[in-house]
Amino acid sequence: MPAIAKMHAEQTVKKINAREMRRHPTPAEQALWAYLRGNRLMGLHFRRQHVMSGFTLDFYCREILLAVEVDGAVHDQQREYDDERDTVLLRQGVLVLRFRNREVLERPREVIPQIEATVLSRLENPAER
Numbered sequence: 533m534p535a536i537a538k539m540h541a542e543q544t545v546k547k548i549n550a551r552e553m554r555r556h557p558t559p560a561e562q563a564l565w566a567y568l569r570g571n572r573l574m575g576l577h578f579r580r581q582h583v584m585s586g587f588t589l590d591f592y593c594r595e596i597l598l599a600v601e602v603d604g605a606v607h608d609q610q611r612e613y614d615d616e617r618d619t620v621l622l623r624q625g626v627l628v629l630r631f632r633n634r635e636v637l638e639r640p641r642e643v644i645p646q647i648e649a650t651v652l653s654r655l656e657n658p659a660e661r
Contacts, residue, residue: 560602560633561590567644568600574651585624587617592626596654597661599628600647602636625661627654 557565557580568578568591578600582592591600599621603614618628629650631643654660 558602558604558633560604560631560636563640564591564600564602564631564636564643567640573648574655576651584626585620587621589621589628593651596651597624597626598650598654599626601628601630602633603630604633627661 561580565580567573569580571577576593576595578591578593579589580591582589582599584592584599589599590602592598614630618630621628627650629647631646635643
């Protein structure tokens with residue numbers, strides 16, 4: 533299979549998997565989506581399970597190049613991968629915020645202000661992107 537065809541097939545699989553993840557979010561993703569959906573955060577549009585550069589981002593705002601990830605226990609075993617992934621995205625100007633499932637579910641009053649502060653910073657300092 534030619535490289536371009538293989539890449540296209542991989543992207544198609546990623547998009548199908550992203551669609552499935554949107555249909556079956558984790559409880560933490562559901563909780564955070566209730567806050568981010570419908571342009572509720574400062575009028576910004578966030579997408580769920582957005583495929584970018586071969587990665588699926590839990591939540592992504594293109595306007596300010598911000599990804600918000602909600603990590604479960606599997607991420608304890610893939611820290612190196614996550615760091616490499618974040619570096620690839622950062623090279624494209626995308627800042628990645630990471631929160632644990634427990635944080636989102638048990639301490640939303642701490643998580644939400646962190647997201648808001650980052651959003652404000654990105655809006656006020658477009659040169660950071």
